[in-house]
Structures are given as structure tokens and as C-alpha cells.
Amino acid sequence: xxxxxxxxxxxxxxxxxxxxxxxxxxxxxxxxxxxxxxxxxxxxxxxxxxxxxxxxxxxxxxxxxxxxxxxxxxxxxxxxxxxxxxxxxxxxxxxxxxxxxxxxxxxxxxxxxxxxxxxxxxxxxxxxxxxxxxxxxxxxxxxxxxxxxxxxxxxxxxxxxxxxxxxxxxxxxxxxxxxxxxxxxxxxxxxxxxxxxxxxxxxxxxxxxxxxxxxxxxxxxxxxxxxxxxxxxxxxxxxxxxxxxxxxxxxxxxxxxxxxxxxxxxxxxxxxxxxxxxxxxxxxxxxxxxxxxxxxxxxxxxxxxxxxxxxxxxxxxxxxxxxxxxxxxxxxxxxxxxxxxxxxx
Amino acid sequence: xxxxxxxxxxxxxxxxxxxxxxxxxxxxxxxxxxxxxxxxxxxxxxxxxxxxxxxxxxxxxxxxxxxxxxxxxxxxxxxxxxxxxxxxxxxxxxxxxxxxxxxxxxxxxxxxxxxxxxxxxxxxxxx
Numbered sequence: 001x002x003x004x005x006x007x008x009x010x011x012x013x014x015x016x017x018x019x020x021x022x023x024x025x026x027x028x029x030x031x032x033x034x035x036x037x038x039x040x041x042x043x044x045x046x047x048x049x050x051x052x053x054x055x056x057x058x059x060x061x062x063x064x065x066x067x068x069x070x071x072x073x074x075x076x077x078x079x080x081x082x083x084x085x086x087x088x089x090x091x092x093x094x095x096x097x098x099x100x101x102x103x104x105x106x107x108x109x110x111x112x113x114x115x116x117x118x119x120x121x122x123x124x125x126x127x128x129x130x131x132x133x134x135x136x137x138x139x140x141x142x143x144x145x146x147x148x149x150x151x152x153x154x155x156x157x158x159x160x161x162x163x164x165x166x167x168x169x170x171x172x173x174x175x176x177x178x179x180x181x182x183x184x185x186x187x188x189x190x191x192x193x194x195x196x197x198x199x200x201x202x203x204x205x206x207x208x209x210x211x212x213x214x215x216x217x218x219x220x221x222x223x224x225x226x227x228x229x230x231x232x233x234x235x236x237x238x239x240x241x242x243x244x245x246x247x248x249x250x251x252x253x254x255x256x257x258x259x260x261x262x263x264x265x266x267x268x269x270x271x272x273x274x275x276x277x278x279x280x281x282x283x284x285x286x287x288x289x290x291x292x293x294x295x296x297x298x299x300x301x302x303x304x305x306x307x308x309x310x311x312x313x314x315x316x317x318x319x320x321x322x323x324x325x326x327x328x329x330x331x332x333x334x335x336x337x338x339x340x341x342x343x344x345x
Numbered sequence: 346x347x348x349x350x351x352x353x354x355x356x357x358x359x360x361x362x363x364x365x366x367x368x369x370x371x372x373x374x375x376x377x378x379x380x381x382x383x384x385x386x387x388x389x390x391x392x393x394x395x396x397x398x399x400x401x402x403x404x405x406x407x408x409x410x411x412x413x414x415x416x417x418x419x420x421x422x423x424x425x426x427x428x429x430x431x432x433x434x435x436x437x438x439x440x441x442x443x444x445x446x447x448x449x450x451x452x453x454x455x456x457x458x459x460x461x462x463x464x465x466x467x468x469x470x471x472x
Binding site: 016275300327 | 405
């Protein structure tokens with residue numbers, strides 16, 4: 001067990017590799033109740049949500065969700081979040097546990113629209129069912145036709161007879177669902193999901209597998225790839241920034257950055273020499289310090305040691321040899337295309 | 346699972362003495378705490394090791410852990426198998442997963458290390 005933003009969470013149950021493989025080949029279950037929820041309601045809910053996030057909220061349909069950035073005026077991340085449009089006057093935000101108070105205060109401070117902003121984390125537990133058998137597993141517990149929920153859409157229905165928000169989303173690079181339920185129901189639903197997935201070889205999964213899975217899929221982790229000092233462009237998240245949507249917090253800084261160019265860029269790499277890159281290790285280019293590893297790990301799917309690092313933007317091209325300093329020894333690595341892993345559709 | 350013929354350290358290494366040779370590894374408790382071990386970094390034959398000073402490191406999927414030499418001595422053999430099969434450390438920490446053999450520099454050090462019973466109690470108390 002480790003302390004994770006005040007939550008006691010297991011790094012692993014049966015073992016990171018075993019859990020990781022279960023999600024890639026069958027199904028895994030994650031208790032992600034630590035994630036925060038913020039609800040924005042009222043006639044101006046859309047205006048506020050659009051103003052504080054980088055993606056185009058006005059293009060969301062009811063029942064649709066998207067990944068987005070919550071930025072400071074200077075263009076750095078307050079947090080990376082999921083925005084769900086529940087109704088024209090109701091948006092549901094899933095945010096990082098360790099950022100939730102900060103997010104809430106930030107949104108309130110920007111609330112010139114007088115929308116209702118509600119800190120809702122205590123009302124929701126969240127269970128992620130991820131893997132090729134996720135749908136078959138969850139389907140046993142819900143009358144909602146899961147095949148009818150498109151990727152990054154969600155439905156309010158029931159799971160195990162109680163109200164649940166069922167989202168076709170995830171943080172593993174695999175197909176799957178994230179289910180939001182009342183905390184009082186979570187343990188029972190967890191146990192029923194474990195039973196429902198037994199025939200597929202379901203595994204409970206901890207923070208360790210969650211990290212290796214999201215890294216293979218090149219999904220950002222706050223505090224690693226992104227933080228208050230990194231912009232979406234540097235992190236390769238241009239696709240969540242809609243500069244043409246109108247005014248939003250951080251837009252001016254991003255426009256300036258687009259005009260002037262970015263200084264550093266996130267790059268994926270594979271180790272060529274013996275050694276595993278870890279978060280925070282220094283990266284050298286041609287013998288000089290040039291950046292750092294934001295996330296590094298063995299990749300259980302690829303059987304390689306992979307990582308993400310920041311490099312000077314003009315030198316972040318594919319196929320470039322870099323050196324990762326592993327315990328004061330430079331170890332060869334090469335920049336590669338990302339995501340490292342992409343599931344077959 | 347702590348064999349009686351080994352001596353143990355607080356950092357969860359073990360040493361087995363045969364004549365003037367000490368064989369060194371990590372304990373079953375250590376491998377279990379680390380989880381899947383995917384990489385082992387060991388010294389070269391001929392390296393001079395000091396007691397309680399870094400001998401090498403083992404890496405699980407999640408983290409790097411230093412290994413400290415339980416005794417002083419010169420490395421006479423390194424377990425080459427671990428380079429390609431680091432999982433041996435999980436499967437057989439007292440057998441196929443041994444790390445290095447040393448020519449003991451100060452055999453008296455061994456007596457100061459924990460016995461199996463003492464280590465068992467130590468691990469029990471740590472939890």
C-alpha cells in the first residue's frame with residue numbers, strides 16, 4: 001500500500017506484469033475512487049466549462065465526453081481532465097485526486113458567469129473495467145446496451161441495480177469502461193464485477209499496472225509529462241487545444257507560444273543499452289545535458305525499456321540517439337514513434 | 346521462508362559461507378516486496394566490496410532498489426544467468442537467484458549478522 005494523495009492504494013495485487021497482461025489480453029479492474037469529480041450546472045454551465053478548458057465544449061453532444069486541459073493564464077496545466085456533457089446545463093468533470101481542491105478553486109476563481117460549481121468527489125466512487133473482455137464483464141451487471149455506447153460517450157443507467165454513470169473511457173490504451181457509482185455501493189459492485197469477470201481471468205489492478213499501461217499508450221500523468229510549467233503544445237497535446245473556439249483561460253499564452261515556437265517537446269524513446277530509464281533521470285544529447293525523463297519503465301507488452309522525456313524542440317526528431325543517465329552512467333537510447341502500444345481495432 | 350544456514354542483514358540480503366567463500370543474495374521477503382524483478386546490475390569479478398556498501402541494484406517494474414554487500418570481500422564470481430533471466434530472483438532467491446560469490450575479507454563480520462530466527466523476528470516487526 002502507498003499513500004496516494006491521502007488514499008491508501010495498492011501498487012499491485014498479483015504483480016504488475018500479471019495485471020498488465022490481464023488488461024491487454026482479457027480484463028482488469030481498477031478502484032480509481034480517488035479521482036475527483038466536479039460538477040458545473042446552470043444556464044451558464046457551458047459558458048464556464050468552455051472558458052476554463054482548452055477543448056471545444058460547445059462541440060460536445062449530450063452524453064459525450066472529451067479529454068481536456070485546465071490551464072493557468074500563462075498556459076501551464078492546472079490539471080488534465082475529462083469533461084462529460086450530462087445535459088445542456090450540466091457538465092461532469094473527472095479530475096486528478098491530488099489536484100482536485102486546486103481545480104475547484106481555480107474554476108471558482110474564473111466563474112464570472114455565476115454558474116453553479118459543485119465539489120462532488122464525496123458522492124462518487126469510480127471503478128475502471130479495462131481490457132478486451134471489459135464489455136462482456138460489465139454487460140452482465142447492467143441492462144444498458146454497452147455496445148451502443150461509442151468510444152468517449154457515456155450513459156446514465158444502472159449497474160447491479162443502482163444508478164451509475166457508465167463511460168466508455170479509460171487510461172490504459174485498451175477498450176473499457178469507467179463506472180461512477182455511489183460510494184456505499186462500490187464494494188458490492190467491485191465484488192460482483194470480479195465474479196462476472198472470473199471466466200475471463202479478471203485481475204484486480206493497482207497503481208503499478210495503471211502506470212505501465214498508460215505509459216505504453218502515451219497518456220500523460222500530471223506531475224510527470226505535464227504540470228504548471230508545461231504547455232499542451234510541449235506535451236504533444238495540441239489536439240486538446242482549440243484556439244479557434246473563442247476566449248478561454250490560457251489562450252493568449254498559447255497563441256504567443258504558437259507564434260514563437262516551443263522550446264521543448266515530449267519525445268518517446270526506447271533504451272538500446274542495458275538499463276531502465278526512470279522518472280527524473282537526466283537525458284544527454286551529444287554529451288551535454290538536454291532534458292529529463294518524465295516517465296520510464298519496462299514495457300510488459302513490448303518487452304523493452306521505454307520512456308518519455310523532454311528534449312529541446314529542435315532536436316526531438318524521431319530516430320535520434322540520446323543518452324539516459326542511469327546511476328551516473330550514460331546508456332544509449334533512441335527516440336521512437338508514439339504511442340508505444342496501439343490496440344488493434 | 347528463511348533458511349537456517351544463511352545469515353541476514355537489515356537491508357534484506359543474505360550470505361552463505363562455505364570455507365572462505367561467501368555467496369550473496371536477497372531474501373524471499375525482499376523479492377516479494379519488490380515484485381517482478383526485470384533487471385539486475387552486478388559488479389565485475391575482481392571488484393572489492395565493503396560491508397554495507399552498494400554492491401549493485403535490482404529493478405522491479407516499478408522501482409530501483411540498491412543492494413548492499415553483507416560482508417567485505419573480493420568478487421570471485423557473478424551470476425551471469427540473471428542478465429537474461431532476472432525473474433530467477435523472484436522464483437528462487439536462495440538458489441538460482443544468487444547474486445555474487447566473494448572471497449571473504451573479514452570472516453568475523455558474518456557472526457554479527459542476523460540468524461534466520463532473528464531475521465524472521467525483524468521482518469515480522471517491520472510489517
